[in-house]
Amino acid sequence: MTRLALNQITTKHWSLPEAVQGCVDAGIPAIGLWRDKVAETGLATAAKLVRDAGLSVSSLCRGGFLTAVGAEGRQTALAENLRALEEAAELGTDTLVMVVGGLAEGSRDLVGARARVAELLSELALHAGDFGVRLAIEPLHPMFCADRAVVSTLGQALDLAEQFPVEQVGVVVDSYHVWWDPELARQIARAGDRIASYQVCDWTLPLPADALLGRGHVGDGHIDFRTLTDQVAAAGYTGWIEVEIFNETVWGTPGAQTLRTMIERHHAHVETP
Template sequence: MERLSLNQMTTKHWSLAEAVDGCVRAGLGSIGLWREPVAETGLAAAAKLVADAGLRVSSLCRGGFLTAEEPGARAEALADNRRAIDEAAALGAPCLVMVVGGLPAGSKDLPGARARVLDALGELAPYAGERGVRLALEPLHPMYCADRAVLSTLRQALDWAERFPAGQVGVVVDTFHLWWDPEAIGQIARAGDRIASYQVCDFLTPLPADVLLGRGMMGEGHVDFRPFTEAVLAAGYTGDIEVELFNAEVWATPGDEVLATMKQRYLELVV
């Protein structure tokens, strides 16, 4: 249970203070933070709140969105990612989760978008490494390729990450995004110490109209979690295991009930 982490998005309507208190009541060891509620609380205040509660920060979400073609938009994206890296360092987060971005409006140039992500990583990776933060590339399910992430498989994420030192760039293993991939388990073994974050939730069908909200509590969908956990641990991952849900029904449920279910399903299905 010490490794179980609540990603803030799972209890979206809780403030940071409420989420921290909920984690303490539930006996969790860590919390995954999002930049927006951290900003609402204030960076220094948020860092103190988590530290005073005795919690670790398992990750900070999110950086990325690096596919802009226009020079001004690219410069602003790089500046925002540097701010995110600084925030992660101030919070003591070991990694900044990177959702790399989809195609720019009106573009069909997928290779070009991917090349711009790699160029941006070349600028950001050393900056992150100097601050003790690892950029964690998150491959998203291919249905998000156009609008959220031109990075779709763990193999692709590792091909990109391996261009940089392991302390600067790693990968996220997220069961929602990777459960379908026949190469996923083998690529987890390949990843080794590149695994910067392990996130779990289920894949629901039918997907809702807003496919972003198709993440379910473990046991409600199609994912077989234990092979993923066994592979991640065998690869040498020693970090926290985050539960990250985007789900309107979960968000409408009292937070303490969500955490109780989360703990039960984690013990029954994940570890």
């Protein structure tokens, strides 16, 4: 379990102190934090809490949402992401997960939205380097293109990331979002040291009414985690393997039980034999 991390959303109903204690009790060495939970606790208090518990912070979720139209929207997005970078540095993580944003309200201009993402990344990348934090672009499954992420494939994410130094901009390989892609093996190999985060959960059916919540524990669905993990490892990634599950049933399960299941599935399906 030396590389296993709990993404905090997996135990959504736990406070940050509860999630930290849960990781300590279960022997999970790292936690991926969410900004809203950090805000509830207070940034300085959260950083001290995690540090005193001896946990590493695998990532901070999330920055991004770079597709707003107009000067005011652009400045708001820039300011919010600068705050997120500062928070990541204070929390001791070098990875800020970036969900780039969907179409602006009432817009059908997908090309323009993607162009705005590239433009704001060019401003944020230099600041990321100053903070010692890498912007980790997360491609989301195409069904989220309209409302959450106009970057849908790992290839698209790499096309953006490769415009900047590797220490400033990388990519996230999230099993739920990329497993379907026929170009995935080639793009993972291409990514190499651009891989800033490897997140895992399974694709389960039937999809719920809110498709965002259609993720299951590793091993509950259709993803070949052994092959995917081998590909990520072959690309040179040796970082945290972060379990990130959006699922009402999982959220309603006692947190300690969820962590036990995480650990069991990590040993069975993800961990290198």
